[in-house]
Amino acid sequence: MxxxxxxxxxxxxxxxxxxxxxxxxxxxxxxxxxxxxxxxxxxxxxxxxxxxxxxxxxxxxxxxxxxxxxxxxxxxxxxxxxxxxxxxxxxxxxxxxxxxxxxxxxxxxxxxxxxxxxxxxxxxxxxxxxxxxxxxxxxxxxxxxxxxxxxxxxxxxxxxxxxxxxxxxxxxxxxxxxxxxxxxxxxxxxxxxxPVWSALPRVLRAPDLLRLNLGIFVLHLVLAANFLVIPVQLVETLGLAGASHWKFYVPVLLAGFALMLPGIIFGERRRRVHSVLRGAIALLAGVQILLALLVLDGGGLWTLAALMVLFFAAFNLLEAGLPSLVARVAPVAHKGTAMGGFATAQFLGIFAGGVLGGVLLTLVGPVGVFLAGVPLLLAWWWIARGMHPRYRSNRVVAVPDHWSGRDAELLRALAAWPGVHEADLSPDAGSLYLKVEPGGPDTPELTAWLARKPGA
Structure with missing residues (x-):
């Protein structure tokens, strides 16, 4: 830069x-x-x-x-x-x-x-x-x-x-x-x-994007609901004073982050990100069950710490992996709209988690809060089975002035280029949006090609 x-x-x-x-x-x-x-x-x-x-x-x-x-x-x-x-x-x-x-x-x-x-x-x-x-x-x-x-x-x-x-x-x-x-x-x-308003209907109807929006909604619902219970459990069940809670959260968060890195690396190198993410969903469901059992049995600090490491490893894996899938499956010229819908679902999940968690905490107590996430996570795991995202990359390249007025010619030429799956132009035709297959043209190659005047 x-x-x-x-x-x-x-x-x-x-x-x-x-x-x-x-x-x-x-x-x-x-x-x-x-x-x-x-x-x-x-x-x-x-x-x-x-x-x-x-x-x-x-x-x-x-x-x-x-x-x-x-x-x-x-x-x-x-x-x-x-x-x-x-x-x-x-x-x-x-x-x-x-x-x-x-x-x-x-x-x-x-x-x-x-x-x-x-x-x-x-x-x-x-x-x-x-x-x-x-x-x-x-x-x-x-x-x-x-x-x-x-x-x-x-x-x-x-x-x-x-x-x-x-x-x-x-x-x-x-x-x-x-x-x-x-x-x-x-x-x-x-x-x-x-986001572009006119693109919202198309983006919101796309099946794969609907699956991803559901996923981020459930993920943040579970996070918000859990934190209606976990701080109190640290004090009442484990006797950890509120002022010392940072000593619990920081190691747990760092360990969870370190534990999720191999999953991300494996998924990207083997092109199995989707399978890794489904494994993280299943892990989250298991952790929720174990957290409920921990409340019933009055487990110790180290058990809760181990479960929270697993929780944050799975959470961070999904938090990092889901947006990358949105970028891969969204229409190339409407990625911003897809990400806007995705973020909206995320924030709605936080709201729903706070409200649902509060209701369940009133009616059935902490165990009910933890267990409520299990059927939602399992439903998400099942729905995610229908996704088979292709490993394509997005490219954004500036369009030189000498292509002005030649939009159709430019897009036809790119459609015939091996490895180019999708191509579109920004509203002012100043940027070119591409989705390319593995092995397709990279940004320097595209920039060099665009720099040549049409017909040269």
Whole structure:
């Protein structure tokens, strides 16, 4: 990357990361405050934990579409201000209802799609995947850091301190946006990165994408529901003080990450990612059953730690592998729409997990929360059997000006190129989107071919 692209990538990754940290820090400690928040019930605690997923799901696609009209930075600013306002409201709230409203406002600042659109504006086509990799890595590291930081801040300043720190992080993100992230000369439509309204019906009906959307929904439902139970189990069953929970989560998360790497490597090298992911789904179902048995038997800390290592290994494997399958099976010119639908399903899963977990915790207790995920995971495992994704790669290449007005000729020529499975142009014909078979043309080869004038 050139220096301007590097600034854009690091700045936007930081904005994404600090916002997600504000949402995640509360996860490992929130349920520990259930008996101290006026008006709290298990259902309302679950709603407070997951409601940001609902507002995020509802607004993220509209935010992305609106940014093409009003500009990226103004919309990111508006989203971050909503996040700050929600964090402040939750920090000063005196009842669970105020916290619910604050969390809903936090999620309403749904700037994820806009950040990706600004990334596409600022980073060249050939280097865009590197920028997305940096953002993805930042999200993973942020989750681990937030799980460690949450209990520490809770011990020092309580729940209001966590929300106050979230507001401060939102303000830091605003400073980064205007003092570090460059401003693009103009905003372009990027259907490979940002949802397109007209493409939604086609994308939402695609069977393989429906399977993947169901999968990410179930995965995050299980995650949100589990964290209505696990923090309390650490305190009540295992006697681990809340301030020490980071000592449990950090090693467990790091061990889970290390354990999932061989699965990813094996799946990619043997082109069996889909089979590996189905194995991870089955592992998650088994872990949920064992977690329920652990609650019944009153198992020890090391048993719970081992089960959580397996849980996070499977979770991280699926969290990393599912988006790659979306990119492989989505129409080449509508990958952004497919990813938008996928992210919407993910956030809806968080909301559903919080609500369902709260209901089950009220009616049947912690065992019911863990076991509820089992039939959902097994149904997902069965439905995933129908997927047989092909191993194709996506390419995005800038189209030189001398191809202007020759769109049909360009696409015909590419359709005849061995190894090219699908080809399309961006709305302004400035970018070429390709899906290629293994052994098909790589980006330098395509760039060199496009550089030659037609007929040369």
């Amino acid at each position: 050139n220096p301007r692209e590097l600034r854009a990538t690091t700045g936007l990754a930081a904005i994404y990361g600090v916002r997600m940290a504000g949402l995640f820090m509360v996860l490992p400690v929130f349920m520990l405050h259930a008996d101290r928040i006026p008006g709290a019930t298990p259902l309302l605690m679950g709603l407070a934990l997951g409601i940001y997923g609902l507002t995020q799901a509802v607004l993220q696609i509209p935010f992305g579409l609106l940014s093409d009209r009003v500009g990226r930075k103004p919309l990111i600013l508006a989203g971050l201000l909503l996040f700050v306002a929600g964090s402040v409201l939750a920090a000063v709230a005196e009842t669970i209802h105020g916290i619910i409203l604050g969390r809903a406002l936090q999620g309403a600042g749904a700037v994820a799609a806009v950040i990706l659109a600004l990334t596409a504006d600022l980073v060249g086509e050939e280097r865009r995947m590197r920028a997305l990799a940096v953002i993805g890595l930042t999200i993973g590291l942020t989750f681990t850091a937030a799980m460690a930081l949450g209990p520490v801040v809770d011990q020092a300043a309580g729940l209001s301190g966590i929300f106050g720190l979230s507001a401060l992080l939102g303000l830091v993100a605003i400073v980064i946006l205007f003092l570090w992230v460059p401003t693009p000369a103009r905003a372009r439509a990027h259907p490979d990165m940002v």
